[in-house]
Amino acid sequence: MTGSVNDPVLEVKGLSTSFFTDDGEVKAVRDVSFDLAAGETLGIVGESGCGKSVTALSILGLVARPGRVVAGEILFKGRDLLSIDREELRQIRGRDIAMIFQDPLSSLNPVHRIGAQIEEAMRAHDKIASREVRPRGLDLLRQVHVPDAARRVRDYPHQFSGGMRQRVMIAMGLSNRPEILIADEPTTALDVTVQAQILQLLRDLNRDLGTSIILITHNLGVVAGLCKRVIVMYAGEIVEEGSTEQIFDAPQHPYTWALLRSLPRVDADRHERLRSIEGLPPDLIAPPPGCKFNPRCPFRLERCFREDPELEPVGDGHVAACWVTMKRAHAEMGAGSLVDTGPGAASGVRPPIAPEAPDPSGADGQDVESETQDRG
Amino acid sequence: MAIPAGPWLEYEGGTLARQQVGLWRDGLRRLRRNRLALAAVIYLGLLACVCVVSLFWTPYNPNLVGACPTYALPGTPGHPLGCDDLGRDLLSRLMVGSQVSLAVGLITAAIVVVLGVSVGLLIGYVRGVVDAAFALVINVFYGVPPLMIAIVLYVLLGPGLINIIIAIAASSWMDMARLVRGQTMSIREREFIEAARAGGARTGKILFGHIFPNALGPIIVQTTYVVPAAILTSAFFSFLGFGVPAPQADWGGMASEGFSPLLAGFDPYILLWPAIALSVTLLAFNFFGDGLRDAFDPRQRR
Amino acid sequence: MTRGTLIYIAQRLAIIVLTLLVVSFVVFVVVHALPGNAFISQRVHGRSLQLLLHEYGLDQPVLIQYWNFLKGAIHGDLGVSLYIRGEQVTPLVLRELSVSCELGGAALIVTIGVGMTFGVLAAIRQNTWVDYLLTSLAVVGYTVPSFVIAGLGIMIFANFLGSVTGGAIAYSPVWTGTYGTIGELWLPALSIGLYTSGQITRITRASMLEVIQQDYIRTARAKGLREWVVTLRHALRNALVPVISILGTTVVGILVGVLVIENIFGIPGLGKEFVESILQHDYNVTVGVFTIFALLIGLSNLAVDLIYTVVDPRIRY
Numbered sequence: 005m006t007g008s009v010n011d012p013v014l015e016v017k018g019l020s021t022s023f024f025t026d027d028g029e030v031k032a033v034r035d036v037s038f039d040l041a042a043g044e045t046l047g048i049v050g051e052s053g054c055g056k057s058v059t060a061l062s063i064l065g066l067v068a069r070p071g072r073v074v075a076g077e078i079l080f081k082g083r084d085l086l087s088i089d090r091e092e093l094r095q096i097r098g099r100d101i102a103m104i105f106q107d108p109l110s111s112l113n114p115v116h117r118i119g120a121q122i123e124e125a126m127r128a129h130d131k132i133a134s135r136e137v138r139p140r141g142l143d144l145l146r147q148v149h150v151p152d153a154a155r156r157v158r159d160y161p162h163q164f165s166g167g168m169r170q171r172v173m174i175a176m177g178l179s180n181r182p183e184i185l186i187a188d189e190p191t192t193a194l195d196v197t198v199q200a201q202i203l204q205l206l207r208d209l210n211r212d213l214g215t216s217i218i219l220i221t222h223n224l225g226v227v228a229g230l231c232k233r234v235i236v237m238y239a240g241e242i243v244e245e246g247s248t249e250q251i252f253d254a255p256q257h258p259y260t261w262a263l264l265r266s267l268p269r270v271d272a273d274r275h276e277r278l279r280s281i282e283g284l285p286p287d288l289i290a291p292p293p294g295c296k297f298n299p300r301c302p303f304r305l306e307r308c309f310r311e312d313p314e315l316e317p318v319g320d321g322h323v324a325a326c327w328v329t330m331k332r333a334h335a336e337m338g339a340g341s342l343v344d345t346g347p348g349a350a351s352g353v354r355p356p357i358a359p360e361a362p363d364p365s366g367a368d369g370q371d372v373e374s375e376t377q378d379r380g
Numbered sequence: 381m382a383i384p385a386g387p388w389l390e391y392e393g394g395t396l397a398r399q400q401v402g403l404w405r406d407g408l409r410r411l412r413r414n415r416l417a418l419a420a421v422i423y424l425g426l427l428a429c430v431c432v433v434s435l436f437w438t439p440y441n442p443n444l445v446g447a448c449p450t451y452a453l454p455g456t457p458g459h460p461l462g463c464d465d466l467g468r469d470l471l472s473r474l475m476v477g478s479q480v481s482l483a484v485g486l487i488t489a490a491i492v493v494v495l496g497v498s499v500g501l502l503i504g505y506v507r508g509v510v511d512a513a514f515a516l517v518i519n520v521f522y523g524v525p526p527l528m529i530a531i532v533l534y535v536l537l538g539p540g541l542i543n544i545i546i547a548i549a550a551s552s553w554m555d556m557a558r559l560v561r562g563q564t565m566s567i568r569e570r571e572f573i574e575a576a577r578a579g580g581a582r583t584g585k586i587l588f589g590h591i592f593p594n595a596l597g598p599i600i601v602q603t604t605y606v607v608p609a610a611i612l613t614s615a616f617f618s619f620l621g622f623g624v625p626a627p628q629a630d631w632g633g634m635a636s637e638g639f640s641p642l643l644a645g646f647d648p649y650i651l652l653w654p655a656i657a658l659s660v661t662l663l664a665f666n667f668f669g670d671g672l673r674d675a676f677d678p679r680q681r682r
Numbered sequence: 683m684t685r686g687t688l689i690y691i692a693q694r695l696a697i698i699v700l701t702l703l704v705v706s707f708v709v710f711v712v713v714h715a716l717p718g719n720a721f722i723s724q725r726v727h728g729r730s731l732q733l734l735l736h737e738y739g740l741d742q743p744v745l746i747q748y749w750n751f752l753k754g755a756i757h758g759d760l761g762v763s764l765y766i767r768g769e770q771v772t773p774l775v776l777r778e779l780s781v782s783c784e785l786g787g788a789a790l791i792v793t794i795g796v797g798m799t800f801g802v803l804a805a806i807r808q809n810t811w812v813d814y815l816l817t818s819l820a821v822v823g824y825t826v827p828s829f830v831i832a833g834l835g836i837m838i839f840a841n842f843l844g845s846v847t848g849g850a851i852a853y854s855p856v857w858t859g860t861y862g863t864i865g866e867l868w869l870p871a872l873s874i875g876l877y878t879s880g881q882i883t884r885i886t887r888a889s890m891l892e893v894i895q896q897d898y899i900r901t902a903r904a905k906g907l908r909e910w911v912v913t914l915r916h917a918l919r920n921a922l923v924p925v926i927s928i929l930g931t932t933v934v935g936i937l938v939g940v941l942v943i944e945n946i947f948g949i950p951g952l953g954k955e956f957v958e959s960i961l962q963h964d965y966n967v968t969v970g971v972f973t974i975f976a977l978l979i980g981l982s983n984l985a986v987d988l989i990y991t992v993v994d995p996r997i998r999y
Contacts, residue, residue: 064904097904103904107897110898113898114996115919525975531960536716538717608825616938639946642833642841643856652837655833658827667821
């Protein structure tokens with residue numbers, strides 16, 4: 005084990021990643037900063053397309069064309085992964101920072117044996133002695149509870165079930181005893197019982213080996229079961245960050261609040277209907293001005309359309325980027341008993357009409373106005 | 381304060397509609413944008429003009445022996461491309477040679493389309509024993525190089541342009557038939573065919589009125605590859621000595637005649653002109669075909 | 683090799699035998715229907731012609747002749763040549779087959795070597811000048827007729843280079859022995875191989891571009907594998923499947939190339955023999971060459987299907 009618990013192994017500072025498509029620059033990740041302490045478990049949550057996977061891929065330099073990291077620093081033990089040369093980065097990938105992916109069927113090479121795929125992960129780095137590679141591959145498979153491992157190393161991915169494939173992925177990720185394991189939706193493609201087994205496996209790894217884990221998921225339930233700290237991302241930005249208790253018990257960003265409301269809860273004291281968040285995430289080529297969540301936010305204010313909020317402390321180690329915050333929403337807008345969660349429903353604020361818009365005819369403005377009123 | 385009117389307001393209702401453009405209009409636009417395909421079309425247009433002109437007029441009689449000094453070099457006054465070993469004007473022969481290439485390419489393609497589409501439609505629709513018999517025939521045909529089949533057929537039929545076309549068409553219609561058979565088999569299972577049949581449409585009407593129009597895209601694309609393949613085969617024919625009877629000029633035969641001076645160490649131009657004409661024409665047909673495929677086959681688009 | 687694979691091979695061999703029977707029968711009947719006979723050019727007329735026809739059994743009905751041919755063919759005897767009277771066809775054709783295999787094999791090496799290298803390079807350098815150059819070369823390769831490439835080669839390497847160096851270094855366009863030396867072989871092999879390699883380049887590039895997008899390539903990179911390992915062991919291995927599926931067509935393309943190119947360079951192989959035997963009405967040789975070509979194509983298609991199972995473990999027969 006290296007360093008104390010509070011010593012960050014990974015610091016991401018001002019990371020921005022864009023995809024340069026024919027239609028324009030898609031700003032998938034914008035100015036994202038966070039730390040990961042040794043032995044810590046960090047969850048990154050958000051809807052699909054919010055930039056959480058791209059953030060993870062950026063850390064390992066795996067963003068595929070036409071995507072590119074455009075700004076920021078990624079410090080691993082003080083070395084900036086964005087400025088070191090390709091060979092150094094290659095050595096860090098899989099040895100110090102390993103990553104496992106969402107769909108274990110498409111993420112394993114169909115034409116190579118399971119054993120060979122695990123062993124080559126070790127052979128790519130000199131961390132494991134050559135003669136230890138084969139027995140260690142077997143050990144790893146046993147460690148992730150693949151039954152009959154000695155026989156199954158000679159099988160191909162298509163001969164494994166979904167859960168077993170994800171175990172193989174994890175074994176592969178662990179083969180060089182990495183300090184950080186990034187798990188991108190590791191349980192999404194699996195049955196619920198298998199999900200629980202995989203989560204237990206990750207928990208054990210964190211406890212027994214001290215591996216830091218970044219868990220990327222859209223599933224808050226999975227985060228609650230594994231992570232100490234949670235980052236919530238929306239439209240390429242971090243909108244809230246705090247301990248798991250803070251996020252779950254007192255979310256401050258309306259988006260986090262809405263995400264939590266969309267979770268089925270056994271302990272729900274009110275008989276409330278499950279609610280999904282209305283609308284779609286914004287176009288990342290031309291995002292709305294102000295707060296990116298304003299087109300969907302029930303608590304939006306006029307200010308939300310003008311100014312983009314920064315992350316501000318809202319508690320001990322708890323930050324959120326919101327002009328309103330749920331504290332105020334609960335106190336002034338009755339968020340707790342809100343039934344309609346449509347855009348602007350609680351605050352009654354409509355999108356302002358630009359006086360100098362290209363076509364400022366009254367009819368156009370009326371149209372938008374009446375449309376939003378219909379919804380409100 | 382000024383809020384820029386961005387497209388973001390559209391997301392209020394959660395709709396993300398993209399403009400829909402029709403397949404054919406979209407395809408035509410893409411074809412026009414493809415400069416290589418456009419250049420190919422222009423070249424082929426010019427070639428067609430040369431071909432038509434050569435039917436009525438050439439600088440010299442292309443078959444006149446001794447029209448100029450033998451082996452006259454390119455650039456000789458009156459003979460810009462020079463003369464061959466018998467003193468025939470190469471420019472005139474090159475112009476006339478386009479007739480054979482275009483005739484073989486286009487007429488073969490027409491026969492292949494008619495034959496392949498009819499057989500393919502019928503077999504795909506009837507299936508059963510007919511299909512099994514077809515599979516056997518296909519197996520045998522694919523068991524030997526098509527060029528060999530064509531040569532034997534041509535020798536059997538006797539010399540002449542028509543027989544070349546028949547021989548080549550007979551050895552190359554199976555690909556089209558196989559394609560149409562596959563298309564027919566998938567289209568016949570669709571609901572609108574069921575509806576037509578329930579409405580009492582006759583088999584012929586269903587085949588040509590309903591199935592054929594729906595398989596038209598792949599058929600057109602396949603046809604654009606039949607043309608250059610037929611021209612290439614006919615060039616091989618002439619080159620191997622199975623071409624149109626002398627003294628009729630054709631590019632494959634001219635290239636063949638150019639080889640003996642070349643091997644004897646003479647100037648290469650007798651071979652060069654027909655080789656260039658043949659290569660550029662084949663390239664043009666291929667680029668045009670690729671352009672069409674990119675434009676009209678969305679599955680292949682990237 | 684599993685029992686299922688063996689049964690599959692047995693079935694395929696049976697189909698090949700059946701195809702050979704049909705091909706040889708059809709060709710036999712058609713060839714015997716060609717106008718004229720093998721003895722015309724030798725100026726044999728009247729009674730002596732009748733004697734010759736009788737000696738070679740050519741006066742019998744075609745079906746009986748075919749039956750006799752078949753009886754011999756089962757024992758590997760394809761009869762005798764009618765043009766070079768008395769020459770046994772089987773050893774003749776086998777010798778020519780070995781010459782053609784030398785040329786065809788060299789062309790296959792060119793095809794796969796050039797085709798796959800170009801395809802992989804073009805794919806990993808997509809939309810750069812490398813990609814444009816290699817794909818253009820591929821298009822030129824599979825459009826320009828092989829005899830044009832051969833002609834250009836002779837022009838450059840025999841005539842031009844010969845006159846520039848005073849004949850010191852020059853390609854000799856004439857095949858001197860039964861088998862070619864490497865110095866003689868490379869231009870004919872290249873003329874054939876450029877055509878087929880163009881197709882391989884195209885399909886390898888397309889297939890690589892598809893595979894490179896797959897999740898398992900990202901996994902391979904995430905493991906920290908070197909880029910060439912990712913490209914060759916992970917991407918190319920998967921990209922091979924569609925490439926292998928057109929290898930059957932490639933073999934036919936090479937055989938057509940052999941047919942044309944042998945006649946340019948005077949290579950004493952099956953392709954030259956085929957053209958000559960037709961012109962000379964040497965029936966047994968024509969049928970023999972056809973049968974061997976059909977056998978080659980049948981066996982290479984079978985080989986392709988078996989290579990599939992090696993490359994992609996998901997495919998089983």
